[in-house]
């Protein structure tokens with residue numbers, strides 16, 4: 271069934287297929303009972319898959335234990351012009367240069383607030399935070415706090431995303447000097463709520479060695495709750511002779527993302543969520559054994575479909 275659906279979806283352009291895929295998931299979900307409680311499920315939907323919380327209520331039915339909504343920016347924005355999502359079937363990769371298209375923190379938080387009470391017990395809703403494209407880097411911290419504000423009553427965790435390759439200058443914020451003020455600003459925003467909401471940081475796969483170590487150790491001391499490793503790998507895609515810059519995800523990231531997890535695991539005891547190129551149950555098990563507390567999928571779900579999630583769940587629950 272999934273192979274047939276995928277073959278048909280792969281006949282149309284990638285972003286349109288994502289739209290049709292969402293409609294199909296919602297239709298299919300009517301025939302799948304909702305779990306009453308999420309237990310022992312370390313698999314989540316990576317950020318970018320459900321940017322606007324359109325599918326939040328059906329994701330638990332497909333076997334996910336958490337969903338990372340967003341990236342959410344304070345104001346709505348349209349993102350880059352289309353086409354901005356491409357697939358390379360042979361390599362099992364995706365290339366995107368979406369540019370944080372989303373409906374904005376106000377609308378998305380209203381949706382999450384409405385859906386939240388219907389979600390199974392134990393299902394976690396993460397909110398991935400970003401800055402608007404037209405906000406200068408010097409004012410970035412304020413944007414992250416503004417994006418977080420309307421979710422203070424609903425988020426189970428927040429993520430500071432400074433690792434998308436598609437917002438000019440964003441990755442330059444991956445330094446202790448730039449990131450610590452953002453972390454502190456969002457943390458003080460969280461404190462106004464009186465709730466304890468973990469605050470994670472998501473990083474790019476290119477960051478490695480002493481730079482990465484210094485950043486992680488500074489943020490660890492600065493009170494980060496954990497790290498999400500990794501975002502997409504920056505690169506180019508040739509579309510009808512035109513060179514587009516963006517990020518690659520899927521199989522190209524499998525070993526790179528695993529290496530970052532192994533590297534960072536050697537010097538921090540904070541929890542790590544591993545994401546990037548998890549395309550098989552074996553790789554999922556490998557990440558958890560390498561010290562990830564949870565894993566996330568985007569491209570693997572596009573290629574492998576709902577059965578991949580079921581199979582990963584079986585594999586990770588098997589005693590080994």
Ligand SMILES: Cc1cc2nc3c(=O)[nH]c(=O)nc-3n(C[C@H](O)[C@H](O)[C@H](O)COP(=O)(O)O)c2cc1C
Nearest residue numbers: 316317318341366500501519520546547567568569
């Ligand atoms: C189309 C697309 C859009 C994405 N949008 C976001 C985003 O808005 N914020 C973010 O932090 N990551 C975003 N990502 C990155 C994913 O969350 C994930 O880190 C990356 O794709 C690697 O995982 P994968 O190989 O399982 O896809 C996006 C990825 C894709 C393919």
